[in-house]
Amino acid sequence: MQVISTIEAVRTARAVYPTLGLVPTMGYLHAGHLSLVRQARQECGAVAVSIFVNPTQFGPNEDFGRYPRDMQRDLSLLEAEGVDLVFTPEPSTIYPPGFGTEVVLAAAEEVLEGAARPGHFRGVATVVCKLLNILQPTRAYFGQKDAQQTVVVRQMVRDLNMPYEIVVAPTIREADGLALSSRNTYLSAEQRQTATVLYRALRAASEHYAAGERSAAVLREVMQMVLAGEPSVQPEYVSVADPLSLRELETISHGALFSMAVRLGSVRLIDNMLV
Structure with missing residues (x-):
């Protein structure tokens, strides 16, 4: 399993796989993430996982600072699943000095999570756009748990003519019904x-x-x-x-x-x- 933090290196590593499934995450992985990894493995053969706690999708009074992080635990779980690539960029890699571009889906910001968390989906759409363009997967895998996110990502890919298939998998729940998060x-x-x-x-x-x-x-x-x-x-x-x-x-x-x-x-x- 290759763990890579730079864009140049991950593009070089990705080039050897004719088909690649990408599972974008913010880390602190649970069984829901791992179910996406397994589906990507079945459908694509090679699997890449990104681990990046994206600062631009957190509002000023949200939990960016205390969002759970445990990179070593995450890497152990992914290695056990046979993941091929793990992309672990620093914020300065994704948002270098002078960065000034956002992907904005105006309608998404007017309803549900978009209305409750102003600017959230600008951050989500922008970082997912960047991850797709950096890793250029055949398919990217998301969970239904973040329903509006899946709608936003699918519309972005469609509107921008991006050649990636977006796969949405069912929410994984505990035995008592609580959605994994x-x-x-x-x-x-x-x-x-x-x-x-x-x-x-x-x-x-x-x-x-x-x-x-x-x-x-x-x-x-x-x-x-x-x-x-x-x-x-x-x-x-x-x-x-x-x-x-x-x-x-x-x-x-x-x-x-x-x-x-x-x-x-x-x-x-x-x-x-x-x-």
């Missing part, structure tokens, strides 16, 4: 128990949908009622949106994305479900 490490034992309410809310809405409910307002209310059963949970938004535009729906006719963001103490959690 590097930020789960912030949760106390009690908060960890409470955090299952996100999945319970999504399940409740999906069950009402399966029973024939198509009113988005009713389905939002179902999720809000479940969340209200945990007084320590403070919802930021509860959404029933079009899966492509992410605009809120009145009536579901062709499927929907149920999603939410909540605060649990100082921890911000997101989750979603496609129906």
Whole structure:
């Protein structure tokens, strides 16, 4: 396994693989990341993983400084999975002096995570664009857990005519339904128990949908009622949106994305479900 921190070296190393799957990460890997690595291995043969905590996607009052990091642990996990390349750039490599270009998808900044975290998707789209252009993978792999991110990346690739296939894999969950996330490490034992309410809310809405409910307002209310059963949970938004535009729906006719963001103490959690 080659661990490389410079753009020139990683491009040279990448050139020997006719087909390459890329799994972009911010590190502190969990089973969700590793499931993407395994899928990339099955579909592409060679696998590259990037580990880069991207400063430009964090707001001024967010958790960039305390975001969990453990490079040696991550590299051990990736070596055990047979990863071929690991790209570990410094911020000055990705954003050198004088850097002044951003990828902006204006519509994404108006809804859901974009509205809640101004500038977040400029940072996401810009860094993913750079990673795709640096490593030039055949396919890049993302998890459904960050649903809006997957919509943003797919639109960017389409709009900019980038020759990369974007693969979105299902969210990996704990046995009790909690979606895997590097930020789960912030949760106390009690908060960890409470955090299952996100999945319970999504399940409740999906069950009402399966029973024939198509009113988005009713389905939002179902999720809000479940969340209200945990007084320590403070919802930021509860959404029933079009899966492509992410605009809120009145009536579901062709499927929907149920999603939410909540605060649990100082921890911000997101989750979603496609129906």
